[in-house]
Amino acid sequence: MSTEQNINLVRRVFEAFNTGDTSTVHEFISDDYINRESRRAKDSYRSKLRGPEAFIDTIKSLRSAFPDLHYEEQEIISHGNKVILVGNVTGTHKGNFFFIPPTGSKFFYTAIHIHTIGKDGKIVEHKTIFTR
Numbered sequence: 001m002s003t004e005q006n007i008n009l010v011r012r013v014f015e016a017f018n019t020g021d022t023s024t025v026h027e028f029i030s031d032d033y034i035n036r037e038s039r040r041a042k043d044s045y046r047s048k049l050r051g052p053e054a055f056i057d058t059i060k061s062l063r064s065a066f067p068d069l070h071y072e073e074q075e076i077i078s079h080g081n082k083v084i085l086v087g088n089v090t091g092t093h094k095g096n097f098f099f100i101p102p103t104g105s106k107f108f109y110t111a112i113h114i115h116t117i118g119k120d121g122k123i124v125e126h127k128t129i130f131t132r
Contacts, residue, residue, distance in 0.1 A: 003078040010083040010115045014071040020063045022056045029055045030122035066091035081117040
């Protein structure tokens with residue numbers, strides 16, 4: 001895939017997070033997809049999820065806890081099969097976030113998201129580096 005195609009693929013990820021629409025997830029998330037953040041979860045159910053099911057579960061969990069969740073792209077870089085997106089994330093804690101009851105608090109942070117594109121032209125891995 002071209003650099004532009006890889007970038008557009010990753011932008012679809014953040015569009016899904018911003019809208020909560022998971023109807024086209026199978027078009028850009030591989031059956032082999034792993035979210036490294038979920039794999040670290042102490043919740044054994046979430047740590048075992050893979051593929052589109054893992055991605056959809058993450059979106060539903062986050063949007064349930066933070067209904068106004070919004071990712072804003074600051075910079076995006078693609079090289080080979082990697083796409084790195086630096087973005088700001090905002091939201092308000094209005095629902096249960098796993099075991100944490102709603103606080104009503106607003107949040108903001110910047111993170112680096114690293115996506116790996118597989119041979120099938122879909123995203124096979126996601127990692128996050130939190131910067132603040």
